[in-house]
Amino acid sequence: MRILFLCVANSARGQMAEGLARHRFGNRAEVASAGSMPTRPNPYAIEAMAELGIDISGQTPKSVDAMNAAEFDFVITLCAEEICPWLPGTAQRLHWPIDDPASNDPDRSPDDMRQRFARARDIIHARLAAFEADHLN
Secondary structure (H helix, E strand, O other): OEEEEEEOOOOOHHHHHHHHHHHHHHHHOEEEEEEOOOOOOOHHHHHHHHOOOOOOOOOOOOEHHHOOHHHOOEEEEOOOOOOOOOOOOOOEEEEOOOOOOOOOOOOOOHHHHHHHHHHHHHHHHHHHHHHHHHHOO
């Protein structure tokens, strides 16, 4: 099974979903992530994943333009309020609206940012458990 996670920057939610799915599914699924406007990995995403013993520091944000939906069985979008990228094709599509934990608000403390990223990570983790029960067992 091949799974693609899509978001906007591919710096937080998509990267965490990719890392969590690789860790959880092992060789039962090939996993990738991409975004419509990829940037750089968010350090808080790397930190949130490290708390679970998962290293995503070597993952790189990728552009949705480089992806071919025909190569995937599932395309899972993770956007909440923003406009998610669209990838034409016949893959089964799921939408998991998860608020973007990243913020440019200078009033947010590092602890607040860590909590936001941990919350997003935990939501993705729970969704992956349900996905696994429905599609990989």
